[in-house]
Amino acid sequence: MATIIKSPAKYIQGKGELKNIFKHIKKLGSRIFLLASENSYKRVGEIIEESMKDIEGAAVTFSPFGGECSKDEINKAVEACRKSECDIVIGAGGGKTIDTAKAVADNLDIPVVIVPTIASNDAPCSGIAVIYNDEGVVIKALFTKKNPDLVLVDSEILANAPIRMLVAGMGDALATYFEARAVKNSGSRTMARGQSTNTAYAMAELCYKTLIKDGVQAKKDNEQRIVSEALENVLEANIYLSGVGFESGGLAAAHAINDGFGHLPEAHGAYHGEKVAFGTIVQLVLEDAAELNEVIDFCISVGLPVTLEQLGVTDISMENIKKVADAACVKTQSTKNMPFHVDAEKVCAAILKADELGKSKL
Numbered sequence: 001m002a003t004i005i006k007s008p009a010k011y012i013q014g015k016g017e018l019k020n021i022f023k024h025i026k027k028l029g030s031r032i033f034l035l036a037s038e039n040s041y042k043r044v045g046e047i048i049e050e051s052m053k054d055i056e057g058a059a060v061t062f063s064p065f066g067g068e069c070s071k072d073e074i075n076k077a078v079e080a081c082r083k084s085e086c087d088i089v090i091g092a093g094g095g096k097t098i099d100t101a102k103a104v105a106d107n108l109d110i111p112v113v114i115v116p117t118i119a120s121n122d123a124p125c126s127g128i129a130v131i132y133n134d135e136g137v138v139i140k141a142l143f144t145k146k147n148p149d150l151v152l153v154d155s156e157i158l159a160n161a162p163i164r165m166l167v168a169g170m171g172d173a174l175a176t177y178f179e180a181r182a183v184k185n186s187g188s189r190t191m192a193r194g195q196s197t198n199t200a201y202a203m204a205e206l207c208y209k210t211l212i213k214d215g216v217q218a219k220k221d222n223e224q225r226i227v228s229e230a231l232e233n234v235l236e237a238n239i240y241l242s243g244v245g246f247e248s249g250g251l252a253a254a255h256a257i258n259d260g261f262g263h264l265p266e267a268h269g270a271y272h273g274e275k276v277a278f279g280t281i282v283q284l285v286l287e288d289a290a291e292l293n294e295v296i297d298f299c300i301s302v303g304l305p306v307t308l309e310q311l312g313v314t315d316i317s318m319e320n321i322k323k324v325a326d327a328a329c330v331k332t333q334s335t336k337n338m339p340f341h342v343d344a345e346k347v348c349a350a351i352l353k354a355d356e357l358g359k360s361k362l
């Protein structure tokens with residue numbers, strides 16, 4: 001199996017950088033199809049429109065995002081984009097808006113630019129769109145033809161985003177190194193459909209080191225709305241290192257356990273990154289890893305969940321835990337990428353052990 005690395009064509013991050021967006025995209029297109037929720041549009045729409053003012057032929061068509069990255073939503077946006085004769089898609093918002101924008105551009109074979117308005121997950125840099133049904137259950141991962149043409153991160157906009165979003169993003173990024181390590185040790189295939197590279201592995205390692213070094217400070221700065229060096233570092237870790245790291249470094253038990261929690265309605269109030277953080281602790285229990293305590297302490301220091309109750313799960317019956325573990329261990333799940341055999345029984349025991357450890361530390 002060959003080694004493969006995938007990444008966006010260009011990544012730009014900086015305070016107030018969104019106001020320069022036209023300069024960055026003019027070679028890609030000028031008739032913009034802007035997919036964003038009403039709320040995200042309020043935060044970025046005017047800045048994008050202002051950057052194109054007085055430019056001949058440039059135009060912005062705003063398409064309100066309906067809230068779910070579903071087939072219906074994608075088809076609706078594809079039709080609207082085609083009708084408006086736009087030549088470039090900008091997806092501004094969180095994971096689902098971003099993934100819908102990728103799918104729309106992929107369908108029409110036009111460039112796509114991603115403008116995250118929250119740093120809560122690893123979606124912006126990848127070439128994968130997670131498709132849900134109308135009930136909000138994952139139905140498939142769409143592998144688009146290419147990764148985004150540009151990911152533009154305006155750190156000022158992200159410094160003004162809710163704190164819980166940054167923290168959830170750290171939870172998602174926390175898994176990157178440990179999943180990449182498991183995939184490397186097992187020789188499994190990554191999400192880039194090849195073997196892991198030394199480059200992706202080094203990025204995943206840097207991602208973890210950055211969180212440990214700057215995570216607590218970045219959260220404090222986010223609370224004060226300050227674009228500090230620590231916040232910039234964590235934004236880069238949450239968005240770039242975690243994105244390229246998971247796609248080209250691979251997924252293992254942590255993300256599979258997150259998907260398992262999708263089968264427990266009680267956990268639906270928790271964000272992706274929060275469930276992934278707990279999934280990371282469970283993976284480290286399975287591995288009996290040296291970093292277990294450091295990771296739990298980190299989670300507590302930034303406010304990531306370390307117990308089932310913190311994830312919203314109060315009914316800790318064997319039946320409930322088994323639902324999560326069974327779903328995490330189906331054949332298609334990334335638990336198969338662990339370097340040793342993992343079954344539902346082991347995952348059940350590891351979830352309970354993780355919960356116990358978390359409770360004892362709180």
Ligand SMILES: [Zn+2]
Binds near residue numbers: 121122
């Ligand atoms: Zn993730």
